[in-house]
Amino acid sequence: MTDIISSAANPLAKRVKLLANRKHRRREGVFVVEGLQPVWAAVEAGWEVETFLVAPGLLTHRPALRMVEEQERAGVAVARFGAELFQRLVDRDGPSGIAAVLRSRAGGPDSLDVRPGAVFVALHRIANPGNLGTIIRTVDAVGGAGVILIGDTVDPYAPAAVKASMGSLFAVDVMHTPDASEFFEWAAAHGVEVLAASGAADEDHWSAPYDPPLAFLLGSEREGLPAELLAQASRRVRIPMVGTVDSLNIGVAASIMLYEARRRGENL
Numbered sequence: 001m002t003d004i005i006s007s008a009a010n011p012l013a014k015r016v017k018l019l020a021n022r023k024h025r026r027r028e029g030v031f032v033v034e035g036l037q038p039v040w041a042a043v044e045a046g047w048e049v050e051t052f053l054v055a056p057g058l059l060t061h062r063p064a065l066r067m068v069e070e071q072e073r074a075g076v077a078v079a080r081f082g083a084e085l086f087q088r089l090v091d092r093d094g095p096s097g098i099a100a101v102l103r104s105r106a107g108g109p110d111s112l113d114v115r116p117g118a119v120f121v122a123l124h125r126i127a128n129p130g131n132l133g134t135i136i137r138t139v140d141a142v143g144g145a146g147v148i149l150i151g152d153t154v155d156p157y158a159p160a161a162v163k164a165s166m167g168s169l170f171a172v173d174v175m176h177t178p179d180a181s182e183f184f185e186w187a188a189a190h191g192v193e194v195l196a197a198s199g200a201a202d203e204d205h206w207s208a209p210y211d212p213p214l215a216f217l218l219g220s221e222r223e224g225l226p227a228e229l230l231a232q233a234s235r236r237v238r239i240p241m242v243g244t245v246d247s248l249n250i251g252v253a254a255s256i257m258l259y260e261a262r263r264r265g266e267n268l
Helices: 011-018 024-026 036-044 062-073 083-090 131-144 158-165 180-189 225-230 250-264
Strands: 030-034 049-054 079-081 096-104 119-125 146-150 174-177 193-197 214-216 235-238
Touching: 011 158, 024 030, 030 036, 030 119, 030 158, 036 049, 036 062, 036 096, 036 158, 049 062, 062 079, 062 158, 119 250, 131 146, 131 158, 131 250, 146 180, 174 193, 174 235, 180 225, 193 225, 193 250, 214 250
Parallel strands: 049 079, 119 146, 119 214, 146 174, 193 214, 193 235
Antiparallel strands: 030 096, 049 096
């Protein structure tokens, strides 16, 4: 009979809790994803699964049960938890009963595929994991080519980012570069036009030419883009606003620009 883990003192249970911390994720090179759709998306996309975490009392989806059994026969570790402990570990209402510890992927912009119609989103010092997950999901929705994180940014493998991406993290290339100079060097080397978003820009994004391959560059939620990055961009564009607000949520801003790019060309 398969052992069911029911104690929070179990080494694996303790490790799963620790992986909510960025320091531990970086040190081990793994992260946790919870939920039927995201776990399934990770497996389908070929991400390396270190361990499946399953609560037999909660997981009733037969195709998912078969998938776990097939992965187990192929040699992937499967740990089974009691329902109460599983719910405490995943910290989610109405958990589906399946999660996984995945091996993270590292890489810089040079590993991205820059095809002729490619559209990227570059994010400078973004801090909110929910915003990042939303942007990754939108890039996936429009067929974008990838997301580039610049500088000291939120971790794309943070639980809130993974959750907000709704599985799109496993379909979209997300890369990191420690400083903006490397990003601009990559853009110049690959002929990628950089359109920087700024509320102070003279040109609105509806009238600006979009000539892929291109990258929309957006700044942090609090400060926007610094002047030196705006100066290095190919163009500076703004999203027109006529109400009382003078800024938009970064996820909303990215979505507006991505869908304008999608409207202008069927293939990004």
